[in-house]
Amino acid sequence: MAAGEARTRHVARSLLGRALPVVGVAIAVSLFEFASRSGLVDARFLPPASSMLGSLVDQVADGSIWQPVGQTLQGWALGLGLAMAIALPLGTLIGSVFLLFMATRSIVEFLRPVPSVALIPLAVLLFGAGLESKIFLATFAATWPILLQTLYGVRDVDPVAMETARSFGIKAPQRLRRVVLPSALPYIATGVRISSAVALILSVTAELVLGAPGLGQEINIARQSGAVELMYGLIIATGLIGWGLNVLVALVERRLLHWHPSQRERT
Amino acid sequence: MLRVEHVKKVYGEGTRRPFEAVADLSVTVSEHEFVSIVGPSGAGKTTLLKCIAGLLPQTSGAVYLDDEEVVGPPEKMALVFQDYSRSLYPWMTVEDNVAFPLKRRKLGKTAVRELIQDTLRSVGLGDAGAKYPWQLSGGMQQRVAIARALAYQPEILLMDEPFASVDAQTRADLEDLVLALRDRYGITILFVTHDIDEAVYLSDRVVVLTPSPTSVAEIVDIPLPRPRDQVETKELPDFARLRAYVWRSIKRPEQSATALA
Numbered sequence: 001m002a003a004g005e006a007r008t009r010h011v012a013r014s015l016l017g018r019a020l021p022v023v024g025v026a027i028a029v030s031l032f033e034f035a036s037r038s039g040l041v042d043a044r045f046l047p048p049a050s051s052m053l054g055s056l057v058d059q060v061a062d063g064s065i066w067q068p069v070g071q072t073l074q075g076w077a078l079g080l081g082l083a084m085a086i087a088l089p090l091g092t093l094i095g096s097v098f099l100l101f102m103a104t105r106s107i108v109e110f111l112r113p114v115p116s117v118a119l120i121p122l123a124v125l126l127f128g129a130g131l132e133s134k135i136f137l138a139t140f141a142a143t144w145p146i147l148l149q150t151l152y153g154v155r156d157v158d159p160v161a162m163e164t165a166r167s168f169g170i171k172a173p174q175r176l177r178r179v180v181l182p183s184a185l186p187y188i189a190t191g192v193r194i195s196s197a198v199a200l201i202l203s204v205t206a207e208l209v210l211g212a213p214g215l216g217q218e219i220n221i222a223r224q225s226g227a228v229e230l231m232y233g234l235i236i237a238t239g240l241i242g243w244g245l246n247v248l249v250a251l252v253e254r255r256l257l258h259w260h261p262s263q264r265e266r267t
Numbered sequence: 268m269l270r271v272e273h274v275k276k277v278y279g280e281g282t283r284r285p286f287e288a289v290a291d292l293s294v295t296v297s298e299h300e301f302v303s304i305v306g307p308s309g310a311g312k313t314t315l316l317k318c319i320a321g322l323l324p325q326t327s328g329a330v331y332l333d334d335e336e337v338v339g340p341p342e343k344m345a346l347v348f349q350d351y352s353r354s355l356y357p358w359m360t361v362e363d364n365v366a367f368p369l370k371r372r373k374l375g376k377t378a379v380r381e382l383i384q385d386t387l388r389s390v391g392l393g394d395a396g397a398k399y400p401w402q403l404s405g406g407m408q409q410r411v412a413i414a415r416a417l418a419y420q421p422e423i424l425l426m427d428e429p430f431a432s433v434d435a436q437t438r439a440d441l442e443d444l445v446l447a448l449r450d451r452y453g454i455t456i457l458f459v460t461h462d463i464d465e466a467v468y469l470s471d472r473v474v475v476l477t478p479s480p481t482s483v484a485e486i487v488d489i490p491l492p493r494p495r496d497q498v499e500t501k502e503l504p505d506f507a508r509l510r511a512y513v514w515r516s517i518k519r520p521e522q523s524a525t526a527l528a
Contacts (some may be wrong), residue, residue: 160353163322165347168368168419169339178367182358259358259399 047229048210056233063238072241073201073212075131076196079138082118083195087143087190091150094178095184101155116141120209122209134214141202146188153187154180162166186260189253196249200242215241269296269319269457271422274328276314283477288314290480296423296457301449303466306476306484307517312459315481316427319457320346332423342371345416349428351408353401361387361411362396368419386414389448406437410444417448423455430465439497442469446495463498463517467510468495475516485516 035041059065094100116137123133157180165175182196207216207239215238257263275405276289276335288311296302317323319330321340330337332344345368348354355364365383374382387393390410392403400408409429416424426445429436441467449456460466467474476486489509491500500506 082268158353159350161356162318164346164348164354165367166322167340167344169318169342170368170369174370179356182356185358259401261401266402 005042007170033190038214045226047232051229052236054233055227055229056219056236059230059233059237064121065234068213068215068218068234069237070239070256071131071212072200072203072207072216072238075134075206075212075214076245077161078135079199079203080192080196081147082135082139083142083199084192086139086147087191087195088150091147091188093153094147095151095154096176096180101151108144108147108151109224112144116198118211120206123206124210129210130212133210134203134212137206138202142199144195145198147190149194153184153191154185156187157183161176174257189257193246193249193253195235196245197242200245201263204238268298268333269455270327270331272331273297274318275327276311276318277326278321280326280432285479286342290482291316291483292473292476294326294483294486296455298422298455299449299453300468301456301471302470302474303448303456303460303470303472304474304476305463305513305517306465306481307478308461308517309479310476311479311481312476313427315423315476316346316459320425332422334505343422345421345424347412347416347426347429347433351405351412351432353402354412355408355415355513356434357399357401359399361392361398361400364400364411365396365415365418366416368413372420382418382420386417387411389417389451390414390444392442394410395503396484400502404437406433406441409433409441412445413441413445413448417452421454423457425447426458428460429458431461434444436497440463443495445469450494463510463513464501467506467513468497468500469489473513475513487516 010242029049036043036046036048044209057066064099083176114259119137119140120133123136127133127136145149161179162175170178174190203214206212207214207218209216211217211220219231219234220237222228222234254263271294274289274292278286278288292315293304294304298515304312304315319337321330322335331519333339335341349406352380356367357486359367362383365386365423366379369379369382370517382393383396387396388412392410392414395407395411399401400411403411413429430441430446445456445458446469449452458466458469470489473487473489475487476482477484487509491503491505491509
Protein backbone atom coordinates (compact mmCIF):
# COMPACT_ATOMS: atom_id res chain seq x y z
CA MET A 1 0.00 0.00 0.00
CA ALA A 2 2.72 2.41 1.07
CA ALA A 3 4.85 1.31 -1.89
CA GLY A 4 1.95 1.91 -4.25
CA GLU A 5 1.45 5.35 -2.85
CA ALA A 6 5.12 6.14 -3.19
CA ARG A 7 5.03 5.02 -6.81
CA THR A 8 2.01 7.16 -7.56
CA ARG A 9 3.76 10.11 -6.02
CA HIS A 10 6.89 9.37 -8.04
CA VAL A 11 4.94 9.18 -11.31
CA ALA A 12 3.08 12.38 -10.47
CA ARG A 13 6.32 14.16 -9.76
CA SER A 14 8.03 13.06 -12.99
CA LEU A 15 4.93 14.07 -15.00
CA LEU A 16 5.03 17.44 -13.29
CA GLY A 17 8.75 17.71 -14.04
CA ARG A 18 8.04 17.24 -17.72
CA ALA A 19 4.99 19.46 -17.87
CA LEU A 20 6.36 22.47 -15.97
CA PRO A 21 8.84 23.71 -18.60
CA VAL A 22 6.09 23.56 -21.23
CA VAL A 23 3.72 25.41 -18.92
CA GLY A 24 6.41 28.04 -18.31
CA VAL A 25 6.92 28.64 -22.02
CA ALA A 26 3.15 28.78 -22.62
CA ILE A 27 2.70 31.40 -19.90
CA ALA A 28 5.59 33.52 -21.21
CA VAL A 29 4.24 33.44 -24.77
CA SER A 30 0.72 34.30 -23.59
CA LEU A 31 2.01 37.25 -21.59
CA PHE A 32 3.82 38.49 -24.67
CA GLU A 33 0.69 38.09 -26.73
CA PHE A 34 -1.48 39.83 -24.15
CA ALA A 35 0.93 42.73 -23.54
CA SER A 36 0.90 43.58 -27.21
CA ARG A 37 -2.79 42.97 -27.96
CA SER A 38 -4.00 44.89 -24.93
CA GLY A 39 -2.01 47.95 -25.94
CA LEU A 40 0.23 47.71 -22.85
CA VAL A 41 3.18 48.03 -25.23
CA ASP A 42 3.28 49.55 -28.69
CA ALA A 43 2.48 46.79 -31.16
CA ARG A 44 4.58 48.55 -33.80
CA PHE A 45 7.74 47.77 -31.80
CA LEU A 46 6.63 44.66 -29.99
CA PRO A 47 4.11 42.78 -32.07
CA PRO A 48 2.19 39.90 -30.48
CA ALA A 49 4.09 36.62 -30.15
CA SER A 50 1.74 34.88 -32.56
CA SER A 51 2.64 37.19 -35.44
CA MET A 52 6.40 36.92 -34.71
CA LEU A 53 6.16 33.15 -34.80
CA GLY A 54 3.85 33.40 -37.80
CA SER A 55 6.43 35.29 -39.82
CA LEU A 56 9.06 32.75 -38.80
CA VAL A 57 6.80 29.93 -39.94
CA ASP A 58 6.23 31.76 -43.24
CA GLN A 59 9.97 32.03 -43.76
CA VAL A 60 10.39 28.33 -43.13
CA ALA A 61 7.41 27.48 -45.31
CA ASP A 62 8.64 29.37 -48.37
CA GLY A 63 12.18 28.19 -47.74
CA SER A 64 13.72 31.66 -47.75
CA ILE A 65 15.16 31.21 -44.27
CA TRP A 66 17.47 28.32 -45.12
CA GLN A 67 20.10 30.25 -47.04
CA PRO A 68 20.86 32.78 -44.26
CA VAL A 69 20.68 29.99 -41.67
CA GLY A 70 23.24 28.05 -43.70
CA GLN A 71 25.48 31.10 -43.98
CA THR A 72 25.35 31.74 -40.24
CA LEU A 73 26.01 28.08 -39.48
CA GLN A 74 28.91 28.14 -41.92
CA GLY A 75 30.46 31.00 -39.95
CA TRP A 76 29.88 29.11 -36.72
CA ALA A 77 31.31 25.83 -38.02
CA LEU A 78 34.40 27.32 -39.64
CA GLY A 79 35.02 29.65 -36.70
CA LEU A 80 34.67 26.89 -34.11
CA GLY A 81 36.59 24.39 -36.27
CA LEU A 82 39.51 26.74 -36.81
CA ALA A 83 39.49 27.70 -33.13
CA MET A 84 39.74 24.01 -32.20
CA ALA A 85 42.47 23.41 -34.77
CA ILE A 86 44.48 26.26 -33.25
CA ALA A 87 43.66 25.96 -29.57
CA LEU A 88 43.82 22.20 -28.99
CA PRO A 89 47.44 21.65 -30.12
CA LEU A 90 48.58 24.99 -28.73
CA GLY A 91 46.87 24.43 -25.39
CA THR A 92 48.31 20.92 -25.14
CA LEU A 93 51.79 22.21 -25.92
CA ILE A 94 51.68 25.14 -23.50
CA GLY A 95 50.10 23.00 -20.82
CA SER A 96 52.76 20.29 -21.15
CA VAL A 97 55.83 22.53 -21.08
CA PHE A 98 56.07 24.45 -17.82
CA LEU A 99 58.51 27.06 -19.14
CA LEU A 100 56.25 27.76 -22.10
CA PHE A 101 53.31 28.09 -19.71
CA MET A 102 55.16 30.68 -17.64
CA ALA A 103 56.39 32.54 -20.73
CA THR A 104 53.00 32.78 -22.45
CA ARG A 105 50.89 33.45 -19.38
CA SER A 106 50.92 37.26 -19.55
CA ILE A 107 50.37 37.28 -23.31
CA VAL A 108 47.33 35.05 -22.96
CA GLU A 109 46.00 37.00 -20.00
CA PHE A 110 46.35 40.23 -22.00
CA LEU A 111 44.86 39.03 -25.29
CA ARG A 112 42.01 37.00 -23.85
CA PRO A 113 39.92 39.88 -22.45
CA VAL A 114 40.14 41.88 -25.71
CA PRO A 115 36.50 41.90 -26.90
CA SER A 116 36.41 40.37 -30.35
CA VAL A 117 34.03 43.09 -31.48
CA ALA A 118 36.86 45.58 -30.99
CA LEU A 119 38.67 43.79 -33.79
CA ILE A 120 35.95 44.51 -36.36
CA PRO A 121 37.87 47.44 -37.92
CA LEU A 122 40.95 45.25 -38.18
CA ALA A 123 38.91 42.46 -39.75
CA VAL A 124 37.53 44.90 -42.33
CA LEU A 125 41.02 46.15 -43.11
CA LEU A 126 42.38 42.66 -43.53
CA PHE A 127 39.51 40.75 -45.08
CA GLY A 128 36.79 43.16 -46.17
CA ALA A 129 33.19 42.69 -45.13
CA GLY A 130 32.54 39.12 -46.21
CA LEU A 131 32.81 35.57 -44.94
CA GLU A 132 36.52 35.86 -44.14
CA SER A 133 35.91 38.64 -41.64
CA LYS A 134 33.12 36.68 -40.03
CA ILE A 135 35.35 33.62 -39.65
CA PHE A 136 38.25 35.72 -38.39
CA LEU A 137 36.12 37.24 -35.64
CA ALA A 138 34.43 33.98 -34.67
CA THR A 139 37.77 32.16 -34.61
CA PHE A 140 39.49 34.80 -32.52
CA ALA A 141 36.74 34.80 -29.92
CA ALA A 142 36.25 31.02 -29.87
CA THR A 143 39.96 30.25 -29.53
CA TRP A 144 40.38 31.54 -25.98
CA PRO A 145 37.95 29.37 -24.04
CA ILE A 146 39.26 26.21 -25.72
CA LEU A 147 42.89 27.28 -25.34
CA LEU A 148 42.56 28.05 -21.64
CA GLN A 149 40.50 24.98 -20.85
CA THR A 150 42.90 22.70 -22.73
CA LEU A 151 45.88 24.32 -21.10
CA TYR A 152 44.55 23.95 -17.56
CA GLY A 153 43.11 20.52 -18.29
CA VAL A 154 46.51 19.27 -19.43
CA ARG A 155 48.21 20.86 -16.44
CA ASP A 156 45.70 19.34 -14.04
CA VAL A 157 46.36 15.69 -14.91
CA ASP A 158 46.55 13.63 -11.72
CA PRO A 159 50.23 13.00 -10.88
CA VAL A 160 49.36 9.47 -9.70
CA ALA A 161 47.82 8.70 -13.11
CA MET A 162 51.00 9.97 -14.78
CA GLU A 163 53.32 8.08 -12.44
CA THR A 164 51.36 4.91 -13.06
CA ALA A 165 51.93 5.27 -16.79
CA ARG A 166 55.60 6.10 -16.30
CA SER A 167 56.11 3.15 -13.96
CA PHE A 168 54.89 0.85 -16.75
CA GLY A 169 57.39 2.39 -19.14
CA ILE A 170 54.75 4.12 -21.28
CA LYS A 171 56.55 6.70 -23.42
CA ALA A 172 55.56 10.37 -23.61
CA PRO A 173 53.56 10.30 -26.88
CA GLN A 174 51.51 7.34 -25.61
CA ARG A 175 51.05 9.02 -22.25
CA LEU A 176 49.74 12.10 -24.04
CA ARG A 177 47.25 10.13 -26.09
CA ARG A 178 46.08 7.63 -23.51
CA VAL A 179 46.36 9.50 -20.21
CA VAL A 180 46.78 13.27 -20.61
CA LEU A 181 44.17 13.96 -23.28
CA PRO A 182 41.42 11.71 -21.88
CA SER A 183 41.88 13.21 -18.45
CA ALA A 184 41.83 16.75 -19.90
CA LEU A 185 38.75 15.96 -21.97
CA PRO A 186 36.17 17.20 -19.43
CA TYR A 187 37.93 20.59 -19.42
CA ILE A 188 38.21 20.66 -23.20
CA ALA A 189 34.53 19.79 -23.59
CA THR A 190 33.54 22.72 -21.40
CA GLY A 191 35.76 24.98 -23.47
CA VAL A 192 34.20 23.77 -26.72
CA ARG A 193 30.70 24.27 -25.34
CA ILE A 194 31.48 27.88 -24.39
CA SER A 195 33.28 28.49 -27.69
CA SER A 196 30.37 27.11 -29.67
CA ALA A 197 28.09 29.78 -28.21
CA VAL A 198 30.77 32.45 -28.69
CA ALA A 199 31.33 31.48 -32.35
CA LEU A 200 27.60 31.81 -33.06
CA ILE A 201 27.41 35.20 -31.33
CA LEU A 202 30.36 36.52 -33.30
CA SER A 203 29.01 35.18 -36.59
CA VAL A 204 25.70 36.97 -36.08
CA THR A 205 27.53 40.10 -34.88
CA ALA A 206 29.68 40.17 -38.00
CA GLU A 207 26.56 39.82 -40.14
CA LEU A 208 24.79 42.61 -38.26
CA VAL A 209 27.67 45.07 -38.14
CA LEU A 210 29.58 44.27 -41.31
CA GLY A 211 26.70 43.13 -43.43
CA ALA A 212 28.24 39.75 -44.10
CA PRO A 213 25.49 37.52 -45.52
CA GLY A 214 23.55 35.48 -42.93
CA LEU A 215 20.78 35.80 -40.36
CA GLY A 216 22.30 38.92 -38.80
CA GLN A 217 22.21 40.74 -42.12
CA GLU A 218 18.62 39.58 -42.71
CA ILE A 219 17.62 40.95 -39.31
CA ASN A 220 19.14 44.29 -40.25
CA ILE A 221 17.38 44.35 -43.61
CA ALA A 222 14.05 43.49 -41.95
CA ARG A 223 14.53 46.35 -39.51
CA GLN A 224 15.41 48.82 -42.25
CA SER A 225 12.38 47.87 -44.30
CA GLY A 226 10.06 48.11 -41.29
CA ALA A 227 9.23 44.39 -41.27
CA VAL A 228 9.21 44.29 -37.48
CA GLU A 229 7.51 40.90 -37.20
CA LEU A 230 10.01 39.36 -39.59
CA MET A 231 12.86 40.91 -37.61
CA TYR A 232 11.58 39.27 -34.44
CA GLY A 233 10.98 36.02 -36.29
CA LEU A 234 14.62 35.97 -37.38
CA ILE A 235 15.83 36.85 -33.89
CA ILE A 236 13.85 33.89 -32.59
CA ALA A 237 15.51 31.78 -35.29
CA THR A 238 18.98 32.75 -34.03
CA GLY A 239 17.88 31.81 -30.52
CA LEU A 240 16.63 28.44 -31.70
CA ILE A 241 19.90 27.79 -33.51
CA GLY A 242 21.87 28.64 -30.38
CA TRP A 243 19.71 26.29 -28.36
CA GLY A 244 19.98 23.53 -30.97
CA LEU A 245 23.76 23.80 -31.17
CA ASN A 246 24.02 23.65 -27.40
CA VAL A 247 21.94 20.48 -27.35
CA LEU A 248 24.17 19.02 -30.07
CA VAL A 249 27.40 19.83 -28.22
CA ALA A 250 25.95 18.48 -24.97
CA LEU A 251 25.06 15.22 -26.75
CA VAL A 252 28.59 14.79 -28.08
CA GLU A 253 29.93 15.62 -24.64
CA ARG A 254 27.76 12.99 -23.01
CA ARG A 255 28.97 10.35 -25.44
CA LEU A 256 32.65 11.19 -25.01
CA LEU A 257 32.48 11.63 -21.24
CA HIS A 258 30.13 8.80 -20.30
CA TRP A 259 32.79 7.66 -17.81
CA HIS A 260 33.08 11.01 -16.07
CA PRO A 261 31.34 11.56 -12.69
CA SER A 262 29.33 14.46 -14.15
CA GLN A 263 27.73 12.15 -16.74
CA ARG A 264 27.56 8.80 -14.94
CA GLU A 265 24.10 9.08 -13.41
CA ARG A 266 22.51 9.92 -16.73
CA THR A 267 23.61 6.79 -18.55
CA MET B 268 67.68 -9.38 -6.54
CA LEU B 269 67.16 -5.76 -5.56
CA ARG B 270 69.98 -3.81 -3.97
CA VAL B 271 69.48 -0.34 -2.56
CA GLU B 272 72.86 1.19 -1.74
CA HIS B 273 73.28 4.34 0.30
CA VAL B 274 70.32 6.09 -1.27
CA LYS B 275 69.92 9.69 -0.19
CA LYS B 276 67.19 12.05 -1.34
CA VAL B 277 67.16 15.78 -0.69
CA TYR B 278 64.28 17.85 -2.02
CA GLY B 279 64.98 21.43 -3.08
CA GLU B 280 68.72 21.04 -3.01
CA GLY B 281 70.52 24.35 -3.45
CA THR B 282 67.49 26.29 -2.22
CA ARG B 283 67.39 28.05 1.10
CA ARG B 284 65.35 25.31 2.72
CA PRO B 285 66.43 21.93 1.43
CA PHE B 286 64.51 18.99 2.90
CA GLU B 287 66.34 15.75 3.49
CA ALA B 288 63.73 13.00 3.14
CA VAL B 289 66.04 9.99 2.96
CA ALA B 290 69.41 10.27 4.68
CA ASP B 291 71.30 7.10 3.84
CA LEU B 292 69.47 3.90 3.18
CA SER B 293 70.71 0.49 2.16
CA VAL B 294 68.67 -2.68 1.91
CA THR B 295 68.75 -5.85 -0.14
CA VAL B 296 65.77 -7.91 -1.25
CA SER B 297 66.50 -11.43 -2.46
CA GLU B 298 64.59 -13.28 -5.14
CA HIS B 299 61.11 -14.51 -4.05
CA GLU B 300 61.48 -12.71 -0.77
CA PHE B 301 58.65 -10.72 0.82
CA VAL B 302 60.07 -7.63 2.49
CA SER B 303 58.02 -4.95 4.19
CA ILE B 304 59.12 -1.44 4.94
CA VAL B 305 57.50 0.12 7.99
CA GLY B 306 58.18 3.41 9.65
CA PRO B 307 56.53 6.30 11.42
CA SER B 308 54.30 8.45 9.23
CA GLY B 309 56.21 11.04 7.26
CA ALA B 310 59.28 8.81 7.25
CA GLY B 311 59.89 9.23 3.53
CA LYS B 312 58.58 5.76 2.65
CA THR B 313 56.91 6.91 -0.54
CA THR B 314 59.97 8.93 -1.54
CA LEU B 315 62.13 5.87 -1.05
CA LEU B 316 59.78 3.71 -3.11
CA LYS B 317 59.76 6.24 -5.96
CA CYS B 318 63.57 6.26 -6.01
CA ILE B 319 63.62 2.46 -6.11
CA ALA B 320 61.02 2.45 -8.90
CA GLY B 321 63.09 4.81 -11.01
CA LEU B 322 60.40 7.47 -10.92
CA LEU B 323 62.44 9.92 -8.88
CA PRO B 324 66.20 10.42 -9.21
CA GLN B 325 67.96 10.04 -5.87
CA THR B 326 70.45 12.67 -4.76
CA SER B 327 73.17 10.09 -4.26
CA GLY B 328 73.58 6.35 -3.92
CA ALA B 329 72.26 3.76 -6.35
CA VAL B 330 69.59 1.11 -6.87
CA TYR B 331 70.41 -2.14 -8.69
CA LEU B 332 67.94 -4.67 -9.98
CA ASP B 333 69.71 -7.91 -10.95
CA ASP B 334 73.01 -5.98 -11.03
CA GLU B 335 71.63 -3.43 -13.49
CA GLU B 336 71.51 0.11 -12.22
CA VAL B 337 67.99 1.54 -12.10
CA VAL B 338 67.87 4.85 -13.96
CA GLY B 339 64.25 4.75 -15.13
CA PRO B 340 61.26 2.50 -14.49
CA PRO B 341 62.66 -1.03 -15.04
CA GLU B 342 60.82 -3.53 -17.19
CA LYS B 343 61.05 -6.19 -14.50
CA MET B 344 59.28 -4.09 -11.91
CA ALA B 345 55.63 -3.17 -11.41
CA LEU B 346 54.06 -0.76 -8.96
CA VAL B 347 50.77 -0.84 -7.07
CA PHE B 348 49.78 2.52 -5.65
CA GLN B 349 47.75 3.18 -2.55
CA ASP B 350 45.27 5.35 -4.36
CA TYR B 351 43.63 2.90 -6.78
CA SER B 352 40.95 5.41 -7.72
CA ARG B 353 43.61 7.73 -9.10
CA SER B 354 45.88 5.02 -10.45
CA LEU B 355 43.21 3.25 -12.51
CA TYR B 356 41.92 5.15 -15.53
CA PRO B 357 38.19 5.83 -15.35
CA TRP B 358 37.85 6.18 -19.13
CA MET B 359 39.12 2.63 -19.69
CA THR B 360 37.25 -0.56 -18.90
CA VAL B 361 38.78 -2.97 -16.41
CA GLU B 362 40.19 -4.99 -19.32
CA ASP B 363 41.72 -1.95 -20.99
CA ASN B 364 43.23 -0.88 -17.70
CA VAL B 365 44.88 -4.28 -17.31
CA ALA B 366 46.00 -4.23 -20.96
CA PHE B 367 47.43 -0.73 -20.61
CA PRO B 368 50.99 -1.68 -19.54
CA LEU B 369 51.22 -4.42 -22.18
CA LYS B 370 51.98 -1.82 -24.88
CA ARG B 371 55.61 -2.19 -23.98
CA ARG B 372 55.57 -5.99 -24.23
CA LYS B 373 54.85 -6.35 -27.94
CA LEU B 374 52.61 -9.39 -27.54
CA GLY B 375 50.14 -10.80 -30.03
CA LYS B 376 46.43 -10.09 -29.67
CA THR B 377 45.53 -13.54 -28.37
CA ALA B 378 48.42 -13.55 -25.92
CA VAL B 379 47.21 -10.23 -24.55
CA ARG B 380 43.64 -11.52 -24.25
CA GLU B 381 44.76 -14.61 -22.39
CA LEU B 382 47.00 -12.63 -20.09
CA ILE B 383 44.17 -10.26 -19.21
CA GLN B 384 41.75 -13.10 -18.56
CA ASP B 385 44.29 -15.06 -16.56
CA THR B 386 45.32 -12.19 -14.30
CA LEU B 387 41.74 -11.00 -13.78
CA ARG B 388 40.70 -14.53 -12.83
CA SER B 389 43.64 -14.87 -10.47
CA VAL B 390 42.46 -11.83 -8.50
CA GLY B 391 38.89 -13.15 -8.54
CA LEU B 392 37.51 -10.71 -11.12
CA GLY B 393 37.10 -12.99 -14.14
CA ASP B 394 33.68 -11.50 -14.95
CA ALA B 395 34.41 -7.83 -14.40
CA GLY B 396 36.47 -7.17 -17.54
CA ALA B 397 33.86 -5.15 -19.39
CA LYS B 398 32.99 -2.97 -16.41
CA TYR B 399 34.53 0.37 -15.56
CA PRO B 400 36.65 0.65 -12.41
CA TRP B 401 34.27 3.14 -10.82
CA GLN B 402 31.48 0.57 -11.02
CA LEU B 403 33.44 -1.64 -8.59
CA SER B 404 33.98 -1.43 -4.84
CA GLY B 405 37.27 -0.12 -3.45
CA GLY B 406 38.63 -3.58 -2.71
CA MET B 407 37.76 -4.77 -6.21
CA GLN B 408 39.41 -1.73 -7.73
CA GLN B 409 42.62 -2.49 -5.90
CA ARG B 410 42.34 -6.07 -7.23
CA VAL B 411 42.20 -4.61 -10.73
CA ALA B 412 45.34 -2.58 -10.01
CA ILE B 413 47.05 -5.75 -8.79
CA ALA B 414 45.91 -7.65 -11.89
CA ARG B 415 47.34 -4.86 -14.05
CA ALA B 416 50.69 -5.09 -12.26
CA LEU B 417 50.71 -8.88 -12.69
CA ALA B 418 49.84 -8.64 -16.38
CA TYR B 419 53.04 -6.64 -16.77
CA GLN B 420 54.79 -9.87 -15.71
CA PRO B 421 57.28 -8.31 -13.31
CA GLU B 422 59.92 -10.11 -11.31
CA ILE B 423 59.41 -7.73 -8.44
CA LEU B 424 56.27 -6.01 -7.26
CA LEU B 425 56.47 -2.74 -5.35
CA MET B 426 53.41 -1.95 -3.30
CA ASP B 427 52.94 1.44 -1.67
CA GLU B 428 50.49 1.12 1.24
CA PRO B 429 48.16 -0.73 -1.11
CA PHE B 430 45.48 -1.58 1.45
CA ALA B 431 45.43 1.63 3.46
CA SER B 432 42.11 2.78 2.03
CA VAL B 433 39.98 -0.37 2.28
CA ASP B 434 38.00 -1.74 5.23
CA ALA B 435 39.46 -4.33 7.63
CA GLN B 436 37.72 -7.40 6.19
CA THR B 437 38.66 -6.52 2.61
CA ARG B 438 42.15 -5.80 3.79
CA ALA B 439 42.58 -9.29 5.24
CA ASP B 440 41.26 -10.79 1.99
CA LEU B 441 43.65 -8.74 -0.10
CA GLU B 442 46.61 -9.65 2.14
CA ASP B 443 45.92 -13.32 1.60
CA LEU B 444 45.40 -12.72 -2.10
CA VAL B 445 48.83 -11.13 -2.38
CA LEU B 446 50.44 -14.05 -0.55
CA ALA B 447 48.70 -16.53 -2.87
CA LEU B 448 49.68 -14.57 -5.99
CA ARG B 449 53.26 -14.40 -4.84
CA ASP B 450 53.36 -18.20 -4.66
CA ARG B 451 51.58 -18.61 -7.96
CA TYR B 452 53.67 -16.15 -9.97
CA GLY B 453 56.94 -16.60 -8.04
CA ILE B 454 57.51 -12.88 -7.67
CA THR B 455 59.50 -10.83 -5.19
CA ILE B 456 57.51 -8.28 -3.22
CA LEU B 457 58.61 -5.07 -1.58
CA PHE B 458 55.73 -3.81 0.48
CA VAL B 459 55.46 -0.40 2.11
CA THR B 460 52.99 -0.08 4.96
CA HIS B 461 52.45 1.78 8.20
CA ASP B 462 50.55 -1.17 9.65
CA ILE B 463 52.83 -3.27 11.83
CA ASP B 464 50.45 -6.26 12.06
CA GLU B 465 50.23 -6.35 8.31
CA ALA B 466 54.01 -6.15 7.87
CA VAL B 467 54.65 -8.99 10.33
CA TYR B 468 51.85 -11.14 8.94
CA LEU B 469 53.00 -10.89 5.34
CA SER B 470 56.76 -10.69 5.42
CA ASP B 471 59.93 -12.70 5.53
CA ARG B 472 61.73 -9.62 6.81
CA VAL B 473 60.56 -6.27 8.09
CA VAL B 474 62.70 -3.18 7.51
CA VAL B 475 62.05 -0.58 10.22
CA LEU B 476 62.81 2.98 9.22
CA THR B 477 63.74 5.93 11.42
CA PRO B 478 61.79 9.18 11.21
CA SER B 479 62.90 11.50 8.42
CA PRO B 480 65.67 12.00 7.38
CA THR B 481 65.22 8.29 6.93
CA SER B 482 67.64 5.47 7.36
CA VAL B 483 67.24 1.85 8.43
CA ALA B 484 66.65 1.54 12.16
CA GLU B 485 66.56 -2.22 12.17
CA ILE B 486 65.83 -5.23 10.02
CA VAL B 487 63.70 -7.87 11.73
CA ASP B 488 63.53 -11.48 10.54
CA ILE B 489 60.05 -12.99 10.62
CA PRO B 490 60.49 -16.77 10.91
CA LEU B 491 56.76 -17.51 11.14
CA PRO B 492 55.67 -20.69 9.34
CA ARG B 493 54.06 -20.50 5.89
CA PRO B 494 51.42 -20.69 4.56
CA ARG B 495 50.20 -17.96 6.83
CA ASP B 496 46.66 -17.81 8.11
CA GLN B 497 44.75 -14.79 9.36
CA VAL B 498 43.62 -16.63 12.50
CA GLU B 499 46.24 -19.29 13.19
CA THR B 500 49.33 -17.25 12.41
CA LYS B 501 48.06 -14.32 14.41
CA GLU B 502 47.41 -16.42 17.54
CA LEU B 503 50.98 -17.73 17.60
CA PRO B 504 53.02 -16.44 20.55
CA ASP B 505 55.81 -15.69 18.08
CA PHE B 506 53.52 -13.40 16.13
CA ALA B 507 52.70 -11.40 19.26
CA ARG B 508 56.36 -11.25 20.22
CA LEU B 509 57.52 -10.09 16.77
CA ARG B 510 54.70 -7.59 16.51
CA ALA B 511 55.64 -6.11 19.89
CA TYR B 512 59.29 -6.09 18.93
CA VAL B 513 58.69 -4.17 15.70
CA TRP B 514 56.32 -1.85 17.49
CA ARG B 515 58.97 -0.92 20.08
CA SER B 516 61.56 -0.53 17.38
CA ILE B 517 59.44 2.10 15.66
CA LYS B 518 58.36 3.88 18.82
CA ARG B 519 61.78 3.78 20.48
CA PRO B 520 62.90 7.30 19.47
CA GLU B 521 59.70 8.74 20.92
CA GLN B 522 60.03 6.67 24.09
CA SER B 523 63.57 7.82 24.68
CA ALA B 524 62.43 11.40 24.03
CA THR B 525 59.71 11.15 26.66
CA ALA B 526 62.13 9.42 29.00
CA LEU B 527 64.47 12.39 28.70
CA ALA B 528 61.65 14.85 29.38
